[in-house]
Amino acid sequence: MNTVHLSYPWPEDVVKHASKPQVLVIGQFDGLHLGHASVIDHGIRLARRLGVPASVMTFNPHPKEVMGKGDYEGYLTPLAMKEELLRAMGVDTLYIAEFNHAFSQVTPQQFYEQMLCPLQVHTVVVGFDFHFGYKGEGNPDLLRTLGENVLSVETVPAFLLEGNKVSSSAIRGALREGNVAHAYKLLGRPYQIRGKVVDGDKRGRTIGFPTANLELDGNYVVPSSGVYAVRVLAEGAWRAGVMNIGYKPTFQTGETRPSFEAHILDFQGDLYGQHLAVELIDYIRPEQKFSGIEELVTQIRKDADGARLLLSNLDYES
Structure with a gap:
């Protein structure tokens, strides 16, 4: 797996090297739990069918850590562990986008035009609850509109376990209660x-x-x-x-x-x-x-x- 570090605006030399038709799976993916795995697996299988590389874009540090909002209390999978897991899943390229104040101000249109287009992304694969851009104003439907006739967007539905959605917040809650056995089930690993x-x-x-x-x-x-x-x-x-x-x-x-x-x-x-x-x-x-x-x-x-x-x-x- 090739790992590419990006900082907004993307450096021209890095983009030139990384630019190629590819399937790009986008998400924070903290935990890389069963729900995340279903999204990434979908992207990898699609890339194999299309004969193009399977890429993942994640963000570091966690946006909640940078913005000081939400229930952020640490990582389920620190970056080094996330890299190991993605490599084992068969991802070809991992883009680690630095999340900072400048990144937080990027509009959905800028995200599409300045971050996705330069990489020649063929298809974006995201989870059903994906949001992007300033204040999370972008969603999969807006991304389809922005990339009309140029970019395909595929959305993967929620992964359910025993009728409940698998989520990072549910895993965090289980750990807070000491219920590591339940966290094990949601993660798909201890x-x-x-x-x-x-x-x-x-x-x-x-x-x-x-x-x-x-x-x-x-x-x-x-x-x-x-x-x-x-x-x-x-x-x-x-x-x-x-x-x-x-x-x-x-x-x-x-x-x-x-x-x-x-x-x-x-x-x-x-x-x-x-x-x-x-x-x-x-x-x-x-x-x-x-x-x-x-x-x-x-x-x-x-x-x-x-x-x-x-x-x-x-x-x-x-």
Whole structure:
């Protein structure tokens, strides 16, 4: 997959290189959930039938982050992860358009004339609720009008799961409730966070449950505080584990930011400085304060047993 970074107005040299008949799927696609996948798959299949490249245009940073509006609270899929997923889907070219104040002022007509036309887009594929241009004034019908006789526009309907629309906001809501199993269903894969293992307080080692303390590598949507059954990609293999997300109330550390501590079951090794990927599979219990170390250790053993049972049927090679 070829990745092209664009900043408005598009640089002439970049446009000259990227300009070619192509199918372009446009959207924010934070999460790349089942609904997003249905739109992108539609674009890829159409491109293959037409014999032209399949391209995707996404925006970074998230418009809500730049404009300070809406319920923005972090990313479901930071940009690096989004690139990986799109590459795996078979996208030929990814356009990453920088969203800034200048971009936010672009009218729907300017979007068509100055952003799509220079790329020689043959067909645009979007979701049913797609809006573009200043204050979201543009929609698929307006884009058809603007591109009459030059640009085809195809709209993909909402993707329904159990009768409900799959959406990024629904996934965010599930994560806020700690319902990572439901987020898993909507995403079509487990919710994943990534980070570097950094020094922690090392209490886990003293009580027989060493943990990898993660410093996240992106501004992720943070699930509800609690204990989760997870699988961890460490030293080239997926491994069963348990993760605590929260503020360690038993030790009254006064933390103002949540910590992410993963204990990998049946693992011996030094992971300091390594980057890990953690998939949140299921919720075990809320974070709680214990009366002392003995009560905490007893509960951790129960958590580990619960995670082992929940994860026993997963294929860790995939």
